Amino acid sequence: MAAEKGEKGAAAKEVAGERMVTLESSDGEEFHMSEAAAQLSTLLRHVIEGGGIDNGIPLPKVAARTLEKVIMYCEKHAKAAAKSDSDPSAAAGSSSDNTAAASEDLEKWDRKLVNGLSQDALFDLIVAADYLVIDGLLDATCRKVADMMKGKTPDEIRKIFNILNDFTKEEEEEMRREYAWAFDD
Amino acid sequence: MEWDGDGGMNSVPDGVVQHVLSMLSNVRDVAACACVCRRWRDCVPYLPALFFPRNAFDAAAAARGAADEAIGRMVAAVARLRELVIYCPFSMARLPAWIAARSATLRVLELRMDAASDKAAPDGGHLDCIGLAANLEELRLWGVSLTAAPAWGRMERLRVLEVVGAQLRDSAVKDAIAACPNLTDLSLLGCDCSGAVNIELELLERCRLDILGGSNCSLLLAAPRLESLEVQGFTWITLRGGHSLRRLSIAKSTGRVHKVDTGNLPDLDHLSLRGVQWNWAAVSSVLQCASEVKHLMMKIEFCGDMDALQPFPEVDLVDFFNSHPKLRKFEIHGAMFAALCQKNSLKNLDPRFLIPCLEEVLITVRSPLNAEQKLNTLESLVKYGVRLRTMVIRISQMKNCHDAADDFFEEICKFKYMNYKKVRIE
Numbered sequence: 001m002a003a004e005k006g007e008k009g010a011a012a013k014e015v016a017g018e019r020m021v022t023l024e025s026s027d028g029e030e031f032h033m034s035e036a037a038a039q040l041s042t043l044l045r046h047v048i049e050g051g052g053i054d055n056g057i058p059l060p061k062v063a064a065r066t067l068e069k070v071i072m073y074c075e076k077h078a079k080a081a082a083k084s085d086s087d088p089s090a091a092a093g094s095s096s097d098n099t100a101a102a103s104e105d106l107e108k109w110d111r112k113l114v115n116g117l118s119q120d121a122l123f124d125l126i127v128a129a130d131y132l133v134i135d136g137l138l139d140a141t142c143r144k145v146a147d148m149m150k151g152k153t154p155d156e157i158r159k160i161f162n163i164l165n166d167f168t169k170e171e172e173e174e175m176r177r178e179y180a181w182a183f184d185d
Numbered sequence: 186m187e188w189d190g191d192g193g194m195n196s197v198p199d200g201v202v203q204h205v206l207s208m209l210s211n212v213r214d215v216a217a218c219a220c221v222c223r224r225w226r227d228c229v230p231y232l233p234a235l236f237f238p239r240n241a242f243d244a245a246a247a248a249r250g251a252a253d254e255a256i257g258r259m260v261a262a263v264a265r266l267r268e269l270v271i272y273c274p275f276s277m278a279r280l281p282a283w284i285a286a287r288s289a290t291l292r293v294l295e296l297r298m299d300a301a302s303d304k305a306a307p308d309g310g311h312l313d314c315i316g317l318a319a320n321l322e323e324l325r326l327w328g329v330s331l332t333a334a335p336a337w338g339r340m341e342r343l344r345v346l347e348v349v350g351a352q353l354r355d356s357a358v359k360d361a362i363a364a365c366p367n368l369t370d371l372s373l374l375g376c377d378c379s380g381a382v383n384i385e386l387e388l389l390e391r392c393r394l395d396i397l398g399g400s401n402c403s404l405l406l407a408a409p410r411l412e413s414l415e416v417q418g419f420t421w422i423t424l425r426g427g428h429s430l431r432r433l434s435i436a437k438s439t440g441r442v443h444k445v446d447t448g449n450l451p452d453l454d455h456l457s458l459r460g461v462q463w464n465w466a467a468v469s470s471v472l473q474c475a476s477e478v479k480h481l482m483m484k485i486e487f488c489g490d491m492d493a494l495q496p497f498p499e500v501d502l503v504d505f506f507n508s509h510p511k512l513r514k515f516e517i518h519g520a521m522f523a524a525l526c527q528k529n530s531l532k533n534l535d536p537r538f539l540i541p542c543l544e545e546v547l548i549t550v551r552s553p554l555n556a557e558q559k560l561n562t563l564e565s566l567v568k569y570g571v572r573l574r575t576m577v578i579r580i581s582q583m584k585n586c587h588d589a590a591d592d593f594f595e596e597i598c599k600f601k602y603m604n605y606k607k608v609r610i611e
Binding site for chain 2: 119120123126127130138142143145146149150151152153154157158161162163164165166167171175178179181182183
């Protein structure tokens with residue numbers, strides 16, 4: 001689909017008329033992604049604009065398996081954006097039904113991507129999206145985590161995410177008072 | 186999703202925790218998260234939204250004032266509250282304090298007033314406090330009573346106003362709207378209105394007005410940027426500035442529509458006309474103004490100016506489609522189908538006549554009278570509709586009081602078999 005793993009050391013500049021950028025994961029693997037897709041990352045956009053990316057962009061904070069997902073997301077969304085830009089009726093607004101359906105499909109795709117991840121992989125993707133500043137991906141992944149918390153008690157939440165209860169006894173008392181109404185029944 | 190290692194939620198940056206928690210607004214979820222650990226508790230003041238669902242508190246708790254207590258504490262705790270939605274029962278008397286506390290940051294407010302446990306003064310005075318939220322952008326009120334306009338001052342930033350299921354006096358509507366001159370979205374639904382409703386809004390783009398039609402009500406709407414308008418229940422309708430209108434729906438479920446004056450509608454894509462009885466001049470006026478329409482839905486049972494219910498006058502098929510050349514989808518229920526005929530055009534049919542864009546037709550046939558004329562119409566639609574893909578004929582509710590009904594049904598089935606690729610009967 002999206003991420004094309006290039007040969008090591010060969011930074012392909014143009015593939016089929018599209019400008020590409022080379023990224024290097026924390027574990028030394030090289031990835032290529034279209035410049036259009038890279039623009040979805042505010043961080044990458046600034047690096048590209050600043051020039052000096054001839055030898056590829058190192059991403060010491062992003063592992064290969066995570067970077068692969070990041071590139072999948074960006075290529076998918078860049079392609080969708082290009083499609084709606086080139087659609088003349090979209091500009092006129094008269095095919096608002098089409099654009100609504102298209103964005104619904106994209107949301108479905110995002111959910112599928114996120115639902116297929118282990119908790120481990122999900123948080124790695126969150127950290128990567130945060131670091132690379134990819135708003136849409138950060139929203140989609142954080143929404144998944146938020147959904148996992150809904151309707152749960154504090155104990156259940158701690159268990160799911162392996163979080164330590166670091167309140168002192170006094171703080172616990174204060175929380176009990178402050179939220180008495182929530183734990184009344 | 187089982188946990189299998191270090192890191193995860195514990196090693197994400199604070200900003201990420203904030204981002205995740207900001208996606209929760211149900212007050213019980215917020216409370217649970219606040220009690221998980223220090224880092225999460227510290228995020229609470231920066232949350233954007235609080236939602237108190239209808240069943241947030243059971244009856245016993247509500248009676249103890251638990252709802253008011255909780256709302257007060259949470260509004261106090263969330264220092265930068267942007268969005269407050271209260272569906273559970275609460276005391277109106279406490280509202281001013283809550284709004285005042287967050288007046289600087291509040292942008293979205295939604296209240297179920299009919300759930301309020303203290304029935305407030307009928308003159309709308311209890312709503313005055315909403316004016317304190319000077320930066321409010323969206324306001325939705327359910328079950329409020331607006332017999333006099335609330336003293337809101339000027340809500341310059343308000344863009345969206347929705348009032349559902351309230352008693353509205355027209356003068357109150359006018360004054361309330363005068364307080365919100367920059368609305369882009371206005372909805373008054375299920376409101377008990379009478380007299381004349383007069384609305385002038387420069388920036389209005391979307392408008393829905395649905396009134397309970399006990400008495401005859403008139404609407405004068407001046408909105409030059411209007412793109413979508415849906416009205417139900419008005420007897421007289423005047424629209425000024427419809428040149429940007431793309432979607433228009435006019436309905437009246439009981440009583441009569443006397444007059445519709447829209448002016449030319451060059452951008453209109455979707456048009457829906459529904460009602461029991463419309464004055465014919467009103468129907469033809471709208472149809473004339475909507476010459477560019479692509480989707481047309483007509484479900485008007487009768488016309489006539491008085492109590493007597495009349496069928497539609499004849500509508501020449503060729504004239505009709507020539508005046509609406511962009512028509513792509515046509516839904517005909519009620520009197521329109523019976524009126525379509527070719528009396529005029531059969532005399533000298535232009536051989537180049539076409540129905541160029543029509544792709545989908547949905548017809549409801551109620552009566553077997555004038556069967557030959559109706560079949561002619563169906564045949565013409567198929568013959569001249571060069572792009573026609575689907576025609577659905579609904580005859581399930583046809584009045585079966587005549588032998589003619591059986592004959593007619595047979596003819597329609599024959600028609601269907603001859604055009605089986607396109608025609609379907611329901």
